[in-house]
Amino acid sequence: MPDWSYHTFFKPALFKLTPRKARSLTLQTMNRLVTLPFGHHIIEFFGHMAPSKAISAHICGVETASPIGVSGQVDPKLEGTRALSKLGFGYLEVGPISLEPATKQEIVLHKKGEEIGYSHLHENLGVENTIDALSRSAPDIPVLIKISDESTGKIVTLIKKLEPFADWFVVDSTIDLPAIREATSTPIFVGVSDQKQLDEVEIEDFDGIYLPEGVHNRIGQFELETKIEMIKTVQPSGKPIIASGGVHQPSDALDLIDAGADLVNIHSGFIFYGPGLPKRINEAIAYRYQESPLNQKGWFASFLMGFGVLLAGFIASFVGLTDVLLAPDERFLGMSKEEIQEFSEHLFKFMSHDRISLAGVMISAGFLYMMLAYFGIRVGQHWARKVFYIAATLGFLNFFYFIGFGYLDPIHLLYNALILPFFIYGFIQTRNMPHGSHGQNLHNSRAWRKSQFGQTMFIILGGAFLTAGMVISFIGVTDVFVKEDLGFLQLEPNEIHEHNHQFISLIAHDRAGFGGALISAGILIMLIAMWGFREGEKWIWWTLTVGGIPGFAAGIGIHYHIGYVDQYHLAPAYFAILLYLLGVIYSYSYLMTAKRSPE
Template sequence: MPDWSYQTLFRPLLFKLPARTARDLTLGAMGALSRLPGGALVIRTLGHAELPPILQTPLAGIPLQSPVGLSGELDVHGTGRKALSQFGIGHIEIGPVTAQAIEDDRPIIRDEAAETILYPNLYVNDGLDAIIGRLDKEHAHLPDSSSEEAGAPQIGKSAKRLPYLFRLAHMPGLNPEDALAEQKTTITKLAPYARGFIIDATVERDWTSEQTASFLAQIREAARLAAPERPVLLYVPLDCPFGKLKELLRIVRDERFDGISVGDFIRTEVGDIIGLTGKQRCIELLRTISGTIGSSVPILASAGVHEPQDAMDLLEAGAAAVQLHSGFVYSGPGLAKRINEAIVYDRVRSKPAPAAHSFWRDWGWMCLLGLGMVIGGILAWWIAATSVILPYDAAYLNMNQTMLAQLNRRLLPFMSHDRVTLAGTMMSIGILYGLFGWFGLRNRLHWAKTALFTSGAVGFSSFFLFLGYGYFDPLHALVAVILLPMFLMSMRTRADQPSRKPPNRFNDPRWRRAQWGQLLLVTLGFSLATGGIVIAWIGMNDVFVPQDLAFLCTTPEMLTQLNVRLVPLIAHDRAGFGGALFSNAIAILAAALWGINQGERWLWWTLLIGGLPGFAAGFGVHLAIGYTDLLHLSPAIFAFALYVGGLALLYPYMVKRKPVAEPLSPTLR
């Protein structure tokens, strides 16, 4: 559920449902998908939330792949953890965890205008035993691996082996002695699964300062004994009074807590409120904590992160890492990826870009491959629009152009229409490959290499579709032999660099419109891929659709009677065009899924220029030969509408310069 689908389709539908129903439905659906064979791969493919090494961040001794995590209250029943782990996060908080289950069936209420969520009780959870049972099931599906630390089995990790931080709370109404005994048992049972603990002593707000201090001192010592390698953070509620905050900070120093976790909700008489309104309070707490105990104690902040700039503001105020909750609901599952992109940009923008490899070493071969395909497409277009058939076609049929025209006056125009559309598709692929090579591989962009590899693998493999009816095309074989080494040489490029364009940091109107534009282009990619598969299948089986036969005023049997090799020749054109269209679609789809970002002007122009030859060939040749059946042309018309609409909606986001520069956070340390 990337942002281009969440913002445009799913969020409007989900927000019509009760909040609890929408949450359980969404997490349940994502969790079910992730458990299917290949489901996690589908989620990763749609999101492409890669985590470059520069994002690695330590938190109280825990090495995180990203400083962005998920709050425990987001997935209170743990149904979507495997899916959520694919969204570019560095850790998952589980909790609050209490000894017994806490339930509350009162409705959860969203305030869309304020972007807040009112929970009747944010300490709702399934209880210690149920949580451990779920973790055991997760562990049963993980491959055995050695621990990063002696005696610490890697159960608390998803398919991406993310660390789990457990936020522990005692059952309401307990005195400090009973709460301490309960928490000792909880820590002991969870120690094999945890990478760290967060101790929440704020359930009983009527405890005296002395009782709270004694409880925290003893629970810290108990954690040292039960889980000596697990860092322990102290939970500070978002609405913690500054007088009590000073007392908690003294305990952090005296008892040597490993870090602090600043909460994300404010307790009221009607429930617990979490949302955008908590950001400013969180910044105030971060500044107070940093000013009191310095930067030696890392802080995990969770409140008010609804767009990348919110996370940057919390990091600038002193947080070492952030967690998402309400922002995930209002902004979408892609928020973590967007924050990561902003952090990466902050960390690399002051550093010189690595020197590009020489043209001939690797990436330049993709530019030559693209140029070769453009030239080949132009030549194929010229031949298809003039003589139509080549000498080896005539030799295969044992018939020349004049004889074919005498058989059926529409036969050559029909064959021309197949070959011109193939030529236009070749030119489109060549433009995409050449510019992906120049702007993508040359700058070592991971998504560009993945797009080219996938599309190229499909394209070269589709050569065998030409053999579906036993016709070997020597020209296509020669082209494949020439271009394949170029493709292989270009794939040696090491693609490990992030984009150096300033990423989007705000949920502004341009970004929201761009989600619609991206949705249209993604739909275009899937539609073209489906069309390519269907055309290739038809080419290898039935060869013709009813509209083709109506245009030709004949049947396959009649054509076979005229020349037994005529249908195989036409089939080879159709199968080849289907394979080329599918290869082209993969390149477009990959760019639409992974490359769309603010200020990526080159990609917008690449998609514009790359699409023109294909559509010009398709519409132009049909008009030229009089094959204007509306049903036959409707898929192309639909694709063209997606193409124009997507680029139009993306233009302000990808091409136009913002009138006012966006604020930039200082480079993160």
């Protein structure tokens, strides 16, 4: 899954298990998730892994969404084929495959040196079990199948059996290539370790060159520099090159591509730096192809919708600090604000508390919408559009809470009617925005590592707001008050109802509206943090930092202003501020890094 969850939660736990157990647990769990209804959507939701169309590759007549693949050593038992195909890889390597199952390999994880040692590199299920596994759990990306070193006859048999599942084959340079070439029309890559091995085969007998990631009985991978020199050595053949191994950070993959590799497999980097590595590499490649900032049609309508939310928040804040009630509220109650104050000053202050809290969240949400529209949607960032319209849709839907509490607020209705056209126009105009994203992160720097924690804090904060909004919305249309509210009011619900039977509905309207606003704000914060964290994206840091201030200031400040200072009641808000501050501090150096120019 994404970097923030892998490095913060899963990697520390998995690295306490044996390598084999950790590998099986991870791959089997992810594969089961993919097989569930909407399971692949869950992976996409959390990881947003799909690569930009700008980086697709065409190799020997086969199109891949990305030039980045995953080594067959990551999943020799084919336990996670469908899951791996959802992580942003352009293709999946399988094998090497032999006729009979190969014995289990011993795996040694060298954590300090970030290397993986194997007793041998030929563990596999055997051809029949491989066919069964690929038939049951076929990946939806191209498949590169490596054939184990055996006799020519056995290799021909393997190829014929596996041909329905293979987009390319890899065979050893020491075998009878002409005989293999005659046995299949599927492109054949020949595995070579140096120019001498390449010189021993005829160019017309193969379609591409495969540079292996390691050697038998040797711990670790070829050094990256060695792999780059190998690429330069075999490049004069003019054939496509697949370079396997040695990639631990996006810059490693770019170095191999710059040297002449057409496809790049990752292996140990995937284990040590997580399933987010292919996404980071894809975004680094896409960064090179990014065009000048666009003025995406429809962005300004989205911006104006956000401005409408912001403006309504300021108006609601002014009302909450002054009159508290509007004319439609007084007509609904059949009472003036002076009569309410005469009945209970605490009740009047409590209504002010609800409305100011709502206003603060609206100001924060409006600011987040505006920033997403200007810095994200305007320049064609598909993820920003997705965040905007998911949150805004939920915001509009909370209008229907009135069914639960029975008060159709005409001001709320007018507000929705005014901003809805901007929402619809922006949604329609941006509906064909291309998928994929780009980023400039190249290195596993200290700032990048710290940002994983900061990103996690923001995601938890957004999730906390989302959960709180759901709870408050539910309370708003059911019980309306919590124990601490009644303690401040010094009234029981039946006393309020007996004084005016419309009171509860009006307060429920405010409570449910506040809960609905929190849901939208929580989605905004959570998804901006989940999908928008990229090195040098200063606007993300400013958006989350500035956007949090109005909500916190209003939500906590109004409690002290009216004297509703129950520390148990305020504890969740204090915890939210802690998450916010940790997110701001730990993400600063990564997000505020100066951007480099595309190479």
